[in-house]
Amino acid sequence: MLGSIRDLAPIIAVIVFFQLVIIQQPLPNVLELLVGVLFVLLGLTFFIHGLEQGLFPIGETMAHAFAKKGSVFWLLVFAFALGFGTTVAEPALIAVAAEAAEVAASGNMIAADEAAKASYASGLRFTVALSVGLAIVLGVFRILKGWPIQYLIIGGYVLVVILTLFAPVEIIGIAYDSGGVTTSTITVPLVTALGVGLASSIKGRNPMIDGFGLIALASLTPMMFVMVYGMVML
């Protein structure tokens, strides 16, 4: 609880400072604001507690169980399901996909009616979810093999740059953003625990070097896939 207060203090300070000193207007709805801040505090405290009790342990036990079972096939299926399943339901992605459909419609790239926009947006969501699923599969495979992450990431960057040259201008901003929005609050702890758990239960892998990096891949592949989607659809 004390920790949560310390986490939130900067936000409050910035808002109060700007509102009173720069914009020089009184804070609207002070009471509502206080209740909201109290909720955020409680929420952060409960979330961190639950993280350490539930999400971290289950992620690691599953990683250990898969490593012991030795079935690479099922591990990769699990990795894909986790990436795809959590991304397709991600609220931030749903919001970005809807915005992207607006952009495409206003640029006369797709028909401006609701049906065309909806199908464009859901196509985009499935594209991103597919790319995150594949990214987690690739990342888990990398942990098994012990490849250094930087070659994958740099290779990915080169692809992103090449695709940028060919993708329609309207999709580029959205494609770049969709890399950032794919990994949600519940997915991140689970995926991190999975990676670290795997790396620490396989001989010869260092959890620090090999365990991290799954999220980085999950942020990179959506950029490529969305640009390709933009090129194919538009």
Place this chain on the structure above:
Amino acid sequence: MNLLTILTNLAQTMLSTVTDVIPIAVIIFGFQFAVIRQPVPNIGKVLTGFVWVVVGLTFFLVGLERALFPLGKLMAQQLTDPVFIAGGEALNAVKQAITLSWQDYGWVYLFAFLIGFSTTIAEPSLIAVAIKANQVSGGAIGIWGLRISVALGVAIGISLGCYRIVVGDPIHWYIIAGYVVVVIQTLFAPKLIIPLAYDSGGVTTSTVTVPLVAALGLGLAETVPGRSPLIDGFGLIAFASLFPMMSVMAYAQLSQWYAQRKRPEAAQS
């Protein structure tokens, strides 16, 4: 504000959080029972943990929605308003007649910097990764060291992103230049930090940061003459994902350099 609306608000958010968690729970327990076929150790504790996560996220989101987001959006609007930027004396001038150069947006950049920094400090995903990194590195990577360097990266990224919206440069030159810097840094950064630094790019932008930053970007793109919110409003999140990679590697490089510089001194005394 009354109790009833808060309660319905809480109930709705709880429902949508549960819907978000259901696919994850189905995948986890499906694989646990069908493939691994072993009981989960401390199943009771894990399930209570899930309940805490859902309850925590619910309160967190409702609190954000009721208090911080509306205020953040309002402030983004007020700060990007040409009338505010040009100062009180321009109030009488016709809005279209005000010509602003990028220097006039100083407060916007400062606001972007501070809001980027402070929202990242409160970001639950980053806290999770920092706790894990601290455990795995045996304390070598401090929770606060990581969180502050990521937050600095986001802060710099978002203020630069705002500058880009104001001047209207194409986004890909910035991103590509950023990639080049990341690649160069990768060659020199301590090996241990590289995967973590790459991950920090992805974790920074979620629950807290995305809505506030998106509001800022759209607000700017709407009010700066000649910018289209649909094309120029995007891209801030990409900046916020790129810069933490650099700042985390820079943090590791600095602490390595500092440790190397200190060692000979310690040996002498």
